Amino acid sequence: MESPTVRMEDVSKTYPGPVVALDRLNIEIAEGEWVAIMGPSGSGKSTLLNLLGCLDRPTSGRIEIDGVHVTPLGEKQLTTLRREKVGLIFQQFHLVPYLSALENVMLAQYFHSMADETEACRALEEVGLEDRLDHLPSQLSGGEQQRVCIARALINSPKILLADEPTGNLDEGNEQIVLDIFQRLHTEGHTIIMVTHDSNVGTLADRIVLLEHGRLVTSQVPTRDPFTAPVQPGVPLTPS
């Protein structure tokens, strides 16, 4: 069997207090899989995303991303791994306000290797923003800002796309546009890990990982409405 893109073994994260954000979590995510992380507030979704994004380190356990054991890495190595393997999409978009859409995409290229304007233009064209290249974030709608954010996350061809509530701040129309892009990316073979509260968004994923109090409650193939369907504990944590 091919090794998974993401493997978490007994991963725990404890904050001073102590607050247990994640408790002995075991997850594997295969290449090209779309996984939705769901659960109530405080269940550890964002902590999980931070660990997978190499923005934080676990208190214990082992995390492997694309075959690299992340846990013992220092800050510099984590930064390198993040820029090489991870694309981040935020609920709040987090675009640099004084840079145009094009420059925001080029910024990620600059930190990765070298800014390439043609390539950045193409990335924005792929998310339908070819006529918004020189617009500042303040001149773009929420959906357009999120599409810039997606283009920025994709520009360095990451192994995994981590999205934190990507449609959380969008109206229905823009949400659909963004979800269409995610579906297309999934079809193209991108590995997507998405935190969401929205069960409708969750149903688009290959698998829903449900967390509660930092623990894995279930990992299952979504039905039309996963929260009305009975949760089946003990479903194997392997990709569908």
Next chain:
Amino acid sequence: MLFRLLRKSLRGRKGRIALTTLAVAVAASAVSVLLNVTLDIGEKVGRELRAYGANIIVSPKQDALEVEIGGLRYAAAAKAAYLNESDLPKLKTIFWAHNIVAFAPFLSGTVEIGNRPVLLVGTWFDREIPLPGGIRKFRFGTGNVREVKSEETRFRTGIKAVAPWWQLQGRWIANPTGEALVGSALARRLQVNPGDLLPMKVGGLQQSMRIAGIVRTGGAEEDQVIVELAAAQTLLGLPGKVDRVQVSALVKPDDALALRGKRNPQGLPPEEFERWYCSPYIDPILFQIEEALPAARAKALRQVAEAEGAFVRRMNLTMLLVTGLAMVMTGFGVAATMTTTVLERRSEIGLMKALGADRSQIARQFILEASLCGIAGGIIGAAAGAWLSRLIGTQVFQVPINPTLITLPFTLALAMAVALLGAAAPAAQAARLDPVHTLRETL
């Protein structure tokens, strides 16, 4: 991309950048003023201080003990020695000839006025003398030969240049052989006024001179009759002779080398001796005067020279302290502005780190921003400093200070250093920011 990022980032924070640049400019202008004033004013202050009188007395070398009280020399007549007036232009041929700004020869002798002895002093009032031109060569024990080109062919000097504070009631002497100035105390005692005839007995012969003016000097001259040197030489029967010369020379304060040379200049190693000889301390100038006039002994008026040295030293120290203070304050100013910028840009920095920026890439932005502020502030400060130097020169020292380009690289370097030192801590702080926390704060 870095410069695009920098340009746009700066454009969005014009006010804060202007403030930082201004802070750096203030420090840079202080540095520029310090350098320009220190480089140019040493001589200017020296010249200014020279207005307070001579700092060197040149007298004939003689064995007999000579005592001077109230300007009157007490020495046995047979043993009295004199210098030749014709040798005096040699004072302007020494290595530091340029620093001899004025001199005035004197010849004094006693005359009788109203049966009382009075000192008659002859001097140059305002004399222009020709100077030997060409290049003078100075050979040293090290084998080096230093050449000094004489730029002046004529030199105007005399008591008006050496003692410009003399106050005159009446006028200066117009007829050198028939007119005299009378010291104010003596004039009061003799009850004479400008225009009166002054009868005097010289060597048993009765002579009369018309009083051109009454002079107030605050010194021994107030009890003397002052005439042209040539007239005194004729009256005293000493043609071509002078008994002392007051010299006004620009000198720099003594330092360690000057102190070593003071004890025994000839005992210095050849390299040190050359350096000592070619430095305008008071002692090398005395040494060189005695070289030029072998029959003379040059003596420093130590109190004057030392007071001048101390004044220049204190002035330089004060300016150094003010500049240092300005630089420290600016450093804090830059640090405060940069720290505020870091706080304002926390989310942006967090995002950049999340996108894969490492510490050095984050710090580089702040360092580059500070460098730009340093360069801009340095240039503005250098320009402002040059203008301020001129202003200080004309307002404080009554002479224009000419700012020199040599100060520009130093000013820019120090402005840059202040900006970078001020930005170092905030840049490090920015580089250390945790992206998880900073991004979460903006949610």
